[in-house]
Amino acid sequence: MLMNTAEYLSIIENIKSEITAAQYRAAVHVNADMLLLYYDIGCVINEHKSWGNKFIDNLAA
Numbered sequence: 001m002l003m004n005t006a007e008y009l010s011i012i013e014n015i016k017s018e019i020t021a022a023q024y025r026a027a028v029h030v031n032a033d034m035l036l037l038y039y040d041i042g043c044v045i046n047e048h049k050s051w052g053n054k055f056i057d058n059l060a061a
């Protein structure tokens with residue numbers, strides 16, 4: 001089988017496109033999850049703001 005036929009090249013391009021699309025979807029999901037995590041952390045910090053700056057310093061450490 002020739003490796004430069006239109007069908008072969010089309011299949012290769014489709015596979016590349018699927019990989020790229022999956023990588024994009026993964027990045028979007030990771031970013032969404034991280035955003036939710038940071039929001040939740042912000043809520044915890046806000047709930048305990050009476051503990052002062054040392055709480056944030058200790059959390060950062």
